[in-house]
Amino acid sequence: MSTRHFLTLLDFSRTELQQVLDRAIVLKKMHYDGVIYEPLKNKVLGMIFEKSSTRTRVSFEAGMTQFGGSAIFLSPRDTQLGRGEPVEDAARVISRMVDVVMIRTFGHDIIERFAEYSRVPVINALTDQHHPCQLLADLQTFIEHRGALAGKTFAWIGDGNNMCNSYIHAAHIFDFQLKIACPYGFEPDPELLEKYARNVELVKTAEDAARGAHSIATDVWTSMGQESEQSIRKRRFSMYQINPRLMDMASSDALFMHCLPAHRGEEISEDMLDDSRSVVWDEAENRLHAQKALLEFLVVGPDGVKRQ
Numbered sequence: 001m002s003t004r005h006f007l008t009l010l011d012f013s014r015t016e017l018q019q020v021l022d023r024a025i026v027l028k029k030m031h032y033d034g035v036i037y038e039p040l041k042n043k044v045l046g047m048i049f050e051k052s053s054t055r056t057r058v059s060f061e062a063g064m065t066q067f068g069g070s071a072i073f074l075s076p077r078d079t080q081l082g083r084g085e086p087v088e089d090a091a092r093v094i095s096r097m098v099d100v101v102m103i104r105t106f107g108h109d110i111i112e113r114f115a116e117y118s119r120v121p122v123i124n125a126l127t128d129q130h131h132p133c134q135l136l137a138d139l140q141t142f143i144e145h146r147g148a149l150a151g152k153t154f155a156w157i158g159d160g161n162n163m164c165n166s167y168i169h170a171a172h173i174f175d176f177q178l179k180i181a182c183p184y185g186f187e188p189d190p191e192l193l194e195k196y197a198r199n200v201e202l203v204k205t206a207e208d209a210a211r212g213a214h215s216i217a218t219d220v221w222t223s224m225g226q227e228s229e230q231s232i233r234k235r236r237f238s239m240y241q242i243n244p245r246l247m248d249m250a251s252s253d254a255l256f257m258h259c260l261p262a263h264r265g266e267e268i269s270e271d272m273l274d275d276s277r278s279v280v281w282d283e284a285e286n287r288l289h290a291q292k293a294l295l296e297f298l299v300v301g302p303d304g305v306k307r308q
């Protein structure tokens with residue numbers, strides 16, 4: 001069988017994703033109960049970071065340690081990748097030495113090229129186009145707080161960025177409705193909007209998206225790599241801030257999510273993270289549990305996961 005990768009949510013079937021999410025909840029409980037479970041003993045994760053990270057790095061590294069394995073942090077500053085070694089060569093070499101690789105980079109084509117030449121599973125830890133690991137955590141968080149995803153309405157308010165694209169995939173796979181509100185010119189990939197129109201609707205205002213939603217999510221207005229656009233983005237996005245008043249327009253049991261890091265006073269009001277509807281700290285924690293479930297699935301295999 002060919003090597004499985006996790007470059008977007010579409011690399012897994014709905015059943016497989018559900019299996020990973022269910023497993024994440026079980027692994028979380030085992031962790032809380034102090035159970036020592038080391039399915040990746042002596043296994044090594046290579047972590048290539050071409051952009052900054054707090055949550056992704058800590059969750060993958062802690063997850064590998066808890067699973068009895070280890071992780072190697074690789075930055076372009078200290079590797080030959082930063083001096084022009086082709087990604088295809090790096091993939092062939094690194095994947096002969098480790099058991100699984102995680103990459104955070106710029107263009108999605110970089111991770112696709114790496115995966116094509118890798119002998120071992122490759123996990124997308126964020127590209128300019130997608131952030132599927134964050135979606136695992138968001139979906140787990142919603143399920144833990146509110147149950148099944150199908151038939152629910154989610155809102156994405158802000159930039160039509162990597163997170164938004166992954167939310168579109170999730171809406172399609174899990175059959176929930178996604179209302180997206182972005183300033184003109186900052187909409188998500190039009191191909192995705194067209195392809196998944198059954199589950200995804202582009203609306204004009206933040207209020208249109210928020211009305212009746214069971215979950216509202218946003219993200220920074222300026223993603224990594226877009227720093228030169230910061231001041232124009234601040235002006236263009238000013239009507240798209242999430243605050244308790246906007247949340248009041250949502251369903252009475254609505255949750256607020258943000259992948260973090262957050263900028264208080266920009267995409268969220270000063271008080272939004274502390275609002276009773278905010279589940280951002282659970283969401284951040286779930287990066288650990290969801291990615292452990294993903295690592296187990298990719299390295300031990302789905303059958304191994306079923307047996308445990």
Ligand code: CP
Pocket residue numbers: 052053054055056057126134259260261
């Ligand atoms: N949400 C997220 O991916 O956070 P980091 O950039 O800190 O990894």
Ligand code: NVA
Pocket residue numbers: 126161162163219220222223224259260261
């Ligand atoms: N859209 C943000 C997500 C950070 C976790 C970025 O790409 O910088």
